Amino acid sequence: MLTISSNHYEMIHFYNNLLNTIEEGFEYVVSSFTNLELTGGDRIFKDILAAFYHVDSTHKALHAVLQEERELVEEMEKFNEVILALDEESSIFSSLDTHQDFVKNQLFPAYLAWKESIQKQLEPYITH
Secondary structure, eight states: OOOOOHHHHHHHHHHHHHHHHHHHHHHHHHHHTTOTTOOOHHHHHHHHHHHHHHHHHHHHHHHHHSTTOHHHHHHHHTHHHHHHHHHHOGGGGTOHHHHHHHIIIIIHHHHHHHHHHHHHHHHHHHOO
């Protein structure tokens, strides 16, 4: 484990919190598909997409700080697979059912698998 500055520790901590917040957003969105009382699903999904941009842009800074942590850097780069799932699925907005199926069965599981893997790699820095 690298020794990092308090500023870098704080950045990693905020990054980790963002990943958890995105997961909570996905849980809300998926729940909104069947619970009609949850009316903000569309807005939260748009927020998730905006948060993806922030995750991706944070990777550049994290790469610079953690460049010696090869496995961690490689895991961060796997976020591109989550983004590519969005790019390849152009029909998600063609029908409500298709969109909901994509989010619930493809995008959220892909994000969750990546998130759990990256957080496992970040754990020594988060708990330090």
